[in-house]
Amino acid sequence: MPSSESRPTIHIPGTTSHTIAPRAGRHSSEGTLRYLRAGTGAPLVLLHTVRTQAEHFRSLIPLIADQYTVYALDLPGMGYSEIVPGASYDEPAMRAGVERLLTELDLHDVTLVGESMGAVLALTAAADLPERVRRVVAVNTYDFPGGIARSSLIARVVVAGVLTPGVGPVVAGVEPKPVVRRILQGGLVDKTALREDYLDELLRVGGRPGYPTVARAVYQNMPSLIAARARYPEVKAPVHLVYGEKDWSRPSDRQANKDLLPAAEFTQVPKAGHFIALERPDLLAGLLNAVA
Secondary structure, three states: OOOHHHOOOOOOOOOEEEEEOOOOOOOOOOOOEEEEEEEOOEEEEEEOOOOOOHHHHOOOHHHHOOOEEEEEEOOOOOOOOOOOOOOOOOHHHHHHHHHHHHHHOOOOOEEEEEEOHHHHHHHHHHHHOOOOEEEEEEEOOOOOOOHHHHOOHHHHHHHHHHHOOOOHHHHHOOOOHHHHHHHHHOOOOOHHHOOHHHHHHHHHHHOOOOHHHHHHHHHHOHHHHHHHHHHHHHOOOOEEEEEEOOOOOOHHHHHHHHHHOOOOEEEEEOOOOOOHHHHOHHHHHHHHHOOO
16 A cells, blocks of 8 residues: 555546565566455456546546446556556566456456557557457547647747657656646646546645656657557457547557557547546446446
């Protein structure tokens, strides 16, 4: 559990917070993982976006907890999962965190639901663990050049600064609230879907010792998320691709993934952006509860 000094300020009714300890032995770069649990039924795992955490799904979890046992993971180094000095934050390392959740809790018949970066990890974890995964819902997969830098001029400036040698670590550690608000709202059509208490929670997490290093490493490892697309055809479970009409991906990006996953269902959400879990949790809940 997070310490009293690092406890989330947002409570989602019906959820409890848990941790998974690092495995003994050679896995020295592993840290403790934190996740939220709620509900009853077949297991459903939620994987969040870049620069967010399990509370990203605060509005979705109550809508699906009557149908599923929900596990919302803080990806390695993010949210309240442990920050391990020197750890990697490329796609294989983050995927290993997802797979630890599935294997350490011995989950089977799992529905993997990921948004953005989490969508990529849902697909690649499903490719690795076909015997455990029942279905994948991949929302606005973050697997194209540019990523969040496509959202606005201010996002391009900030991401470029974070990636610049020398000053990058300094830029990554400076997050003025108005700037973070503008960047995240660039992923929304309905700007009011970014609630102030959630923004405050993200900024609080961003102040954890070592977090700027994690944030910079995630942006530096964007090419590994793009490369992970090569794994999509290995997924044996049914896949549902969901895109916001105004997502940062282009029609060509979406078509490329449809071509890699020709059997996948496809939904485009009108008047929605990149953060559908914030903007249209009702739609995601409807898709998930219909196949529970």
